[in-house]
Amino acid sequence: DTGVSQDPRHKITKRGQNVTFRCDPISEHNRLYWYRQTLGQGPEFLTYFQNEAQLEKSRLLSDRFSAERPKGSFSTLEIQRTEQGDSAMYLCASSLDDPGRGETQYFGPGTRLLVL
Amino acid sequence: AQTVTQSQPEMSVQEAETVTLSCTYDTSENNYYLFWYKQPPSRQMILVIRQEAYKQQNATENRFSVNFQKAAKSFSLKISDSQLGDTAMYFCALNAGNNRKLIWGLGTSLAVNP
Numbered sequence: 001d002t003g004v005s006q007d008p009r010h011k012i013t014k015r016g017q018n019v020t021f022r023c024d025p026i027s028e029h030n031r032l033y034w035y036r037q038t039l040g041q042g043p044e045f046l047t048y049f050q051n052e053a054q055l056e057k058s059r060l061l062s063d064r065f066s067a068e069r070p071k072g073s074f075s076t077l078e079i080q081r082t083e084q085g086d087s088a089m090y091l092c093a094s095s096l097d098d099p100g101r102g103e104t105q106y107f108g109p110g111t112r113l114l115v116l
Numbered sequence: 117a118q119t120v121t122q123s124q125p126e127m128s129v130q131e132a133e134t135v136t137l138s139c140t141y142d143t144s145e146n147n148y149y150l151f152w153y154k155q156p157p158s159r160q161m162i163l164v165i166r167q168e169a170y171k172q173q174n175a176t177e178n179r180f181s182v183n184f185q186k187a188a189k190s191f192s193l194k195i196s197d198s199q200l201g202d203t204a205m206y207f208c209a210l211n212a213g214n215n216r217k218l219i220w221g222l223g224t225s226l227a228v229n230p
Contacts, residue, residue: 033217042207042220043161056216091161102149102168102211105218107161 002026004108006092012114013082020078021111025094032075033105034067035091036060043091049075050097082115089113118143120210122221129198130229136183137193137224139208148212150184150191155223156204164206167191198228 005024035043051072069075093105129135152164167175209218
């Protein structure tokens with residue numbers, strides 16, 4: 001068990017550029033979550049997948065944000081036409097849905113995005 | 117609506133002493149789970165402890181234990197024998213009913229002083 005990994009760990013981009021982040025969950029986990037965290041705040045939910053299906057999207061997720069999880073393995077989060085307000089830490093978490101026992105989300109190290 | 121409240125933005129404790137972090141929550145669901153996560157400065161969010169609402173027994177993980185008061189909707193974290201490595205932001209989180217996302221408190225910044 002190597003844990004949840006995210007790539008890149010840091011990204012600096014200019015306003016208007018597109019960026020893509022990758023998350024590799026713990027191998028047997030069927031759920032994958034994306035959160036955004038700004039300095040001094042708790043994480044805010046963005047979206048989640050069960051296997052390859054995207055089951056919920058936050059209203060925070062504007063049309064510029066898109067996430068995929070092809071084949072139910074790794075996931076990508078793309079932000080188009082970045083804005084300075086997109087600067088944040090983007091966290092990925094994965095879990096195993098265990099009916100009757102609930103689930104526990106395990107987090108990756110995050111991708112810190114800075115939009116100049 | 118489901119909410120999580122952490123009323124202590126900052127706390128400090130001397131090394132080897134005990135500290136308790138407070139958390140209250142609100143949900144109308146009967147089936148829910150509560151979590152404490154730790155986030156050291158510039159480091160990864162780590163699970164500290166988890167509590168199932170249907171269990172009366174308070175969860176314990178080594179030096180970390182919770183005081184789960186279901187009627188009062190209170191879920192405090194006690195850290196015994198505090199260590200310098202416990203310095204971190206501590207978040208309380210709720211997962212309730214069919215709502216898959218975690219609902220988070222604003223966090224408590226804990227400093228362990230030598």
